[in-house]
Amino acid sequence: MDLKTPLALLGPTFRMKRAVLLKVGLETVEDFLLYIPFRYENYHVSKIGILQFGEQVTVQGKVVSATNIFTHSSLRSSGRALTIQKITVQDDTGKIDAIFFNQKFILSNIRKGEFVSFAGRVEKFGSKKTLSVRSYEVLSNKDAEAIHTTGLVPVYSETRGLFSKWIRNRIKSLLENIRISEYLPENIRSENNLIDLPTAIRTIHFPKTFEEAEYARARLSFDELLIKHTAALIRKKEWEKRGKAIPFEIEKHGAKVAELIKSLPFELTSSQKRAANEIFEDLSKSIPMNRLLEGDVGSGKTVVAAIAAYVAFLNGYQTAFMAPTEILANQHFDTIQSILEPFGVKVDLFTSSQKPKAKSQQPNFDIAIGTHALIHNRAKFDNLGLVVIDEQQRFGVEQRAILREKGTNPHLLSMTATPIPRTIFLTIYSDLSLSVLDEMPKGRQKIKTWVVPEEKREKGYGWISDKIRKEKSQVFIVCPFIEPSETLTTVKAAKEEFERLKKEVFPNFRLGLLHGKLKSAEKSSVIKKFRDGSINILVATPVIEVGIDIPTADIMIVEAAERFGLAQLHQLRGRVGRGEKESYCFLFTQHHHGAGFTDATSDKTRKRLSYLQTIDNGPELAEIDLKLRGPGDMFGTAQHGIPDLKIASLSDLSTIERARTSAEQLFDKLSKYPTLKQKVEEISLPKISKD
Numbered sequence: 180m181d182l183k184t185p186l187a188l189l190g191p192t193f194r195m196k197r198a199v200l201l202k203v204g205l206e207t208v209e210d211f212l213l214y215i216p217f218r219y220e221n222y223h224v225s226k227i228g229i230l231q232f233g234e235q236v237t238v239q240g241k242v243v244s245a246t247n248i249f250t251h252s253s254l255r256s257s258g259r260a261l262t263i264q265k266i267t268v269q270d271d272t273g274k275i276d277a278i279f280f281n282q283k284f285i286l287s288n289i290r291k292g293e294f295v296s297f298a299g300r301v302e303k304f305g306s307k308k309t310l311s312v313r314s315y316e317v318l319s320n321k322d323a324e325a326i327h328t329t330g331l332v333p334v335y336s337e338t339r340g341l342f343s344k345w346i347r348n349r350i351k352s353l354l355e356n357i358r359i360s361e362y363l364p365e366n367i368r369s370e371n372n373l374i375d376l377p378t379a380i381r382t383i384h385f386p387k388t389f390e391e392a393e394y395a396r397a398r399l400s401f402d403e404l405l406i407k408h409t410a411a412l413i414r415k416k417e418w419e420k421r422g423k424a425i426p427f428e429i430e431k432h433g434a435k436v437a438e439l440i441k442s443l444p445f446e447l448t449s450s451q452k453r454a455a456n457e458i459f460e461d462l463s464k465s466i467p468m469n470r471l472l473e474g475d476v477g478s479g480k481t482v483v484a485a486i487a488a489y490v491a492f493l494n495g496y497q498t499a500f501m502a503p504t505e506i507l508a509n510q511h512f513d514t515i516q517s518i519l520e521p522f523g524v525k526v527d528l529f530t531s532s533q534k535p536k537a538k539s540q541q542p543n544f545d546i547a548i549g550t551h552a553l554i555h556n557r558a559k560f561d562n563l564g565l566v567v568i569d570e571q572q573r574f575g576v577e578q579r580a581i582l583r584e585k586g587t588n589p590h591l592l593s594m595t596a597t598p599i600p601r602t603i604f605l606t607i608y609s610d611l612s613l614s615v616l617d618e619m620p621k622g623r624q625k626i627k628t629w630v631v632p633e634e635k636r637e638k639g640y641g642w643i644s645d646k647i648r649k650e651k652s653q654v655f656i657v658c659p660f661i662e663p664s665e666t667l668t669t670v671k672a673a674k675e676e677f678e679r680l681k682k683e684v685f686p687n688f689r690l691g692l693l694h695g696k697l698k699s700a701e702k703s704s705v706i707k708k709f710r711d712g713s714i715n716i717l718v719a720t721p722v723i724e725v726g727i728d729i730p731t732a733d734i735m736i737v738e739a740a741e742r743f744g745l746a747q748l749h750q751l752r753g754r755v756g757r758g759e760k761e762s763y764c765f766l767f768t769q770h771h772h773g774a775g776f777t778d779a780t781s782d783k784t785r786k787r788l789s790y791l792q793t794i795d796n797g798p799e800l801a802e803i804d805l806k807l808r809g810p811g812d813m814f815g816t817a818q819h820g821i822p823d824l825k826i827a828s829l830s831d832l833s834t835i836e837r838a839r840t841s842a843e844q845l846f847d848k849l850s851k852y853p854t855l856k857q858k859v860e861e862i863s864l865p866k867i868s869k870d
């Protein structure tokens with residue numbers, strides 16, 4: 180067995196979990212060992228004789244009795260009897276009853292005479308002390324080491340069918356059976372004060388102290404960043420080697436471009452102008468442009484892309500413009516056609532719901548706008564000069580590459596609304612140049628945002644009903660974020676919420692439902708109805724249609740807002756406030772008291788979300804997210820588009836900085852470090868993203 184061994188070869192325990200392991204991206208031993216805990220429980224062992232009420236402790240001893248108790252008196256409302264399992268444990272100072280609820284199976288796991296280690300809380304039961312057990316394990320003998328209930332115990336991000344206890348056991352045994360070798364050059368390690376890799380991997384899972392865990396994390400973060408940055412440097416070098424692009428004439432067409440800009444129904448913001456100039460500069464070179472245009476939702480990226488496409492047209496070249504969804508492709512088609520057709524530009528739309536055009540009848544176009552359908556040979560390009568990819572994070576490396584292959588080194592403009600902090604950009608995307616739209620078009624409304632306590636929900640609905648009646652408000656309701664992709668579970672939740680709202684809350688209004696499993700034609704029709712006002716309320720799943728532009732929408736409700744990052748919520752709410760009407764965003768949470776959360780949790784949640792009430796700037800919110808983000812917070816995984824770092828924290832600037840310097844030292848000597856080279860190559864390999 181080595182780090183590259185597939186987990187599925189390690190026997191039935193792993194084989195049985197194959198599907199769920201793959202789902203969280205764990206394929207090899209290495210993946211598994213780098214599935215690092217997001218926090219640690221800290222258990223301390225106490226002698227039974229000195230336990231105090233209220234104490235969180237671990238007790239260890241011998242089981243002297245184990246019984247199941249039916250409490251007839253406490254028939255639950257469900258009609259099912261509550262059962263209690265009582266296991267009495269004894270050490271050399273005393274005895275205590277450890278209590279489990281409704282876990283009859285425990286009695287077949289734990290038998291009289293065995294040694295156990297129980298972590299839990301000492302509670303009063305009558306006048307007696309009992310231990311209410313949170314975590315337990317059976318020890319093979321009196322002195323065996325407990326891994327689930329003593330000291331620092333790693334807690335992993337869990338999903339259905341994959342629990343910390345199982346992971347912990349497997350990691351423990353893998354670590355006993357594997358030899359990990361160091362691959363970083365000694366000087367890099369000593370310059371950066373890094374512990375060796377075998378120690379780091381062992382102690383990230385089973386540290387003796389928090390300090391040890393920190394050293395381990397520092398080392399593994401460094402590696403992750405080093406590898407990402409080295410890969411970016413290599414991509415950059417390869418990009419430059421690819422061959423010459425067509426340098427476009429800019430000056431010559433200056434007057435025409437100015438005329439186009441003058442024809443727009445608005446004045447460009449100064450950051451749009453700056454971005455356009457940066458793009459012109461790139462387009463005039465014979466190294467193909469590789470630029471990312473980053474701008475908050477509604478900052479006006481599309482028109483910048485349209486201007487670039489016009490420049491390509493004036494130079495006699497075609498543009499391919501790819502968007503992640505049909506709705507967006509349609510929207511861009513409408514926008515760009517209306518801007519550019521008056522200037523003689525032929526714009527065509529390619530989506531999978533359109534019939535493929537036979538080659539002979541394919542009209543020749545100057546700009547092809549579409550979804551993936553663009554890459555699947557639907558659009559035939561004669562002279563592709565510019566590729567624009569909207570919401571670039573939604574496409575895989577491979578898909579982007581295929582589109583570029585349709586021309587000879589076309590220029591590439593990628594766009595995203597994800598605010599990527601500058602340091603991260605320089606590390607992970609250092610092969611790209613960056614233009615940022617950091618201001619909103621004039622007259623854009625600030626969206627009044629409130630975190631609404633649960634007890635005011637009804638009132639909120641009432642207020643919205645009034646607004647719909649009196650002011651023809653149009654409302655987005657975003658359903659709870661359940662899973663990162665649009666699974667059946669998400670769709671089911673959306674349908675249920677839709678039915679509930681229709682029957683119980685807004686019976687007098689017209690509601691529409693939008694989710695990813697609808698057919699394209701159905702989606703378009705719902706959007707169209709919302710756009711023309713024949714639907715008042717659009718209930719949608721959260722992963723849908725990031726860039727959708729409906730200027731008349733003025734109210735948004737986000738359910739389970741705590742599951743999102745602040746920057747992501749900011750992106751969501753950016754779909755309202757685009758028109759004349761004053762606009763509102765209401766954030767509801769599930770972290771409210773009474774839903775099984777403590778006041779502390781709901782306070783923390785409210786506090787975090789309340790930043791949206793005062794701050795109106797995506798990048799700033801992204802920074803706050805980073806600062807507030809505890810490792811493993813659910814909303815971390817929900818942050819679409821921010822590059823996926825498994826270990827390193829985006830807020831750890833000094834590690835980012837040091838890893839970058841080291842990558843620059845190492846990247847042209849990689850052949851001397853075959854393991855590092857291999858790791859870098861692995862992440863540069865194109866992967867096709869699942870949509």
Ligand code: ADP
Nearest residue numbers: 445446447448476477478479480481482620728
């Ligand atoms: P995004 O950057 O989110 O893709 P869009 O390109 O969809 O934003 O633009 C959002 C809206 O703003 C569109 O309706 C667009 O016409 C409008 N818009 C773009 N630039 C300006 C501007 N400079 N002034 C006013 N409105 C603008």
Ligand code: MG
Nearest residue numbers: 480481569726
């Ligand atoms: Mg957009």
